[in-house]
Amino acid sequence: MTKRIGKQTVKLQNPPSILSFASIVGPKEGQGPLGVYFDQVLEDDMFGEKSWEKAECKMLQETIKLAIKKANLTVDDINYVLAGDLLNQIISSSFMAREIQIPYIGLFGACSTMAESLSLAAMLVDGGFADYVVAATSSHFSSAERQYRFPLELGTQRPLTSTWTVTGAGATILGDTSKGNGPYITYVTNGRVVDLGIKDQFNMGAAMAPAAADTIKAHFDDTGFKQSDYDLIISGDLGKIGVDLTLKLLEKVNLDISDRFTDSGLKIFDTEKQDTHAGASGCGCSAAVLNGYLIKEILKGKYNRVLFMSTGALLSPTSTLQGESIPGIAHAVTIQRTLD
Amino acid sequence: MTKRIGKQTVKLQNPPSILSFASIVGPKEGQGPLGVYFDQVLEDDMFGEKSWEKAECKMLQETIKLAIKKANLTVDDINYVLAGDLLNQIISSSFMAREIQIPYIGLFGACSTMAESLSLAAMLVDGGFADYVVAATSSHFSSAERQYRFPLELGTQRPLTSTWTVTGAGATILGDTSKGNGPYITYVTNGRVVDLGIKDQFNMGAAMAPAAADTIKAHFDDTGFKQSDYDLIISGDLGKIGVDLTLKLLEKVNLDISDRFTDSGLKIFDTEKQDTHAGASGCGCSAAVLNGYLIKEILKGKYNRVLFMSTGALLSPTSTLQGESIPGIAHAVTIQRTLD
Missing domain, CATH: 3.40.47.40 (Stage V sporulation protein AD)
Incomplete structure (x- = not known):
């Protein structure tokens, strides 16, 4: 089946x-x-x-x-x-x-x-x-x-x-x-590699935004969910620039998630006081935010349904030296506090 | 289930x-x-x-x-x-x-x-x-x-x-x-990382042999199969030295597969004439041997049941420079021409 x-x-x-x-x-x-x-x-x-x-x-x-x-x-x-x-x-x-x-x-x-x-x-x-x-x-x-x-x-x-x-x-x-009491993983959306030609390795947010938007759109298209079906949509490490670009790309396809969208890379540091510029990144960013903050808040009932998405920039120093642009990818899972 | x-x-x-x-x-x-x-x-x-x-x-x-x-x-x-x-x-x-x-x-x-x-x-x-x-x-x-x-x-x-x-x-x-006529993948055995302390990055066969032996033993222990249940057991890229060591390690646990064991790294080159020393390696070695030679021979009926295993040496130039030994891993799948 x-x-x-x-x-x-x-x-x-x-x-x-x-x-x-x-x-x-x-x-x-x-x-x-x-x-x-x-x-x-x-x-x-x-x-x-x-x-x-x-x-x-x-x-x-x-x-x-x-x-x-x-x-x-x-x-x-x-x-x-x-x-x-x-x-x-x-x-x-x-x-x-x-x-x-x-x-x-x-x-x-x-x-x-x-x-x-x-x-x-x-x-x-x-x-x-x-x-x-x-x-x-x-x-x-x-x-x-x-x-x-x-x-x-x-x-x-x-x-x-x-x-x-x-x-x-x-x-x-x-x-x-049957082995636990939740939260549960209910849907999985795996991303495609998307590359809109960003070549600046110091602007990963811009490089990953197209993939983030692509996976979010795919998720809503595939499931038929509305934005309001989620209490929170949280990305991995887009940072300020990446979040803005993702929202703009989604606007173009008539998806407005701005009132419930945030990014792990904006939550883990106080970007002003801690001098982290556009935000945080790295595999550990969404991993620590999920396994530190997010699941705890879901268990407390602050969020009931969350779309958790991690975003990756698939560059290597070699590919950059060889003149390649930076492709991105984003995978997402739905996390629910309870099963409806 | x-x-x-x-x-x-x-x-x-x-x-x-x-x-x-x-x-x-x-x-x-x-x-x-x-x-x-x-x-x-x-x-x-x-x-x-x-x-x-x-x-x-x-x-x-x-x-x-x-x-x-x-x-x-x-x-x-x-x-x-x-x-x-x-x-x-x-x-x-x-x-x-x-x-x-x-x-x-x-x-x-x-x-x-x-x-x-x-x-x-x-x-x-x-x-x-x-x-x-x-x-x-x-x-x-x-x-x-x-x-x-x-x-x-x-x-x-x-x-x-x-x-x-x-x-x-x-x-x-x-x-x-239902979508094809075989060959079929019937069993999957995923490996653990095994490291017996080999540090020579020019002897990958020795570094990977312990993992190869570990996965083969696990496969037979888990399934209860006998060696004679397979027409061929083929590894990825152990080469001459790795094959010898794998057979020796298996002998120690009373498994003798020597009459049906070979290695993709010994098949793809004529090691003598083509001057490839201990054999061939690389992800492409077992991939090309499987998708060039092996599946064709299974379809022809030369082999009915094959244990196909690829072996990996999980080193990086950085880990070697930092004095680490080379851990290995081996994953295996059973490929059958027909379903019994």
């Missing part, structure tokens, strides 16, 4: 329940407006390790262990860990999976990874392929900055269109509908 | 059928023993592009288009393309998905990507989440060599333990059982 509705969306027949969730973030994120929501705030972004890459890996690992513990499960209970990150060859995730011995599906969706992993995890549980799945991702300001941009030691000035990569990790554990 | 059997394996309830498959390889691969099997052999490994990276992307793109055409489908019919490659931020796959407008799930499993993508594709089809899925991957000798090892212009000598990265791409299209 097909669970497909429309071109890009799946309606889950037995909506998986979120059994637990965890987040660990860096010091700067801890000082931001969502600081109190995270399970752990690092005092030092080296996390006792010898490199930022190893620190990122440890952060992801500890976040996943914590989520498993919070679900009263053990590593042996989990059937799959779906994870990815921004580093070349996703070493944070692969080395995490060396320590946490669970069958491992490595993903790369740049900053769309939280929603990418959640969407696959939800389908694996709904389809009867798994009892418990971990969906997780991480990013680290210092490991990302030196890989994608400049050595931090140079002290290079950042343009105002740039965003600040979040040091943070998030993990969600999904299980069968 | 759970489809899980044992700790790492899933038994597909409605085994997806392989509807079509395609492969494109470079000139050296075309001159190898399997040359006649591939759909297209490039005359020039630049494929009319300005860089090896762009050539790899084009090769992947053309392979997928060809597979879709051979299945008498159009891009619009396909629900997901699951793809990944060896390049940083998997740019071959992401830029492919910019041209081929299908919802895109980016994967990173290093050289395990063909089996990783096939395993997920099979579950998405079996679970009713997709009518048609493309599983695909690619690698390119020259883009991989300069990213992972040395600039080719240096003419650096390669140790005899090293393997030659295949220039090639492969794509498989899966659909519901």
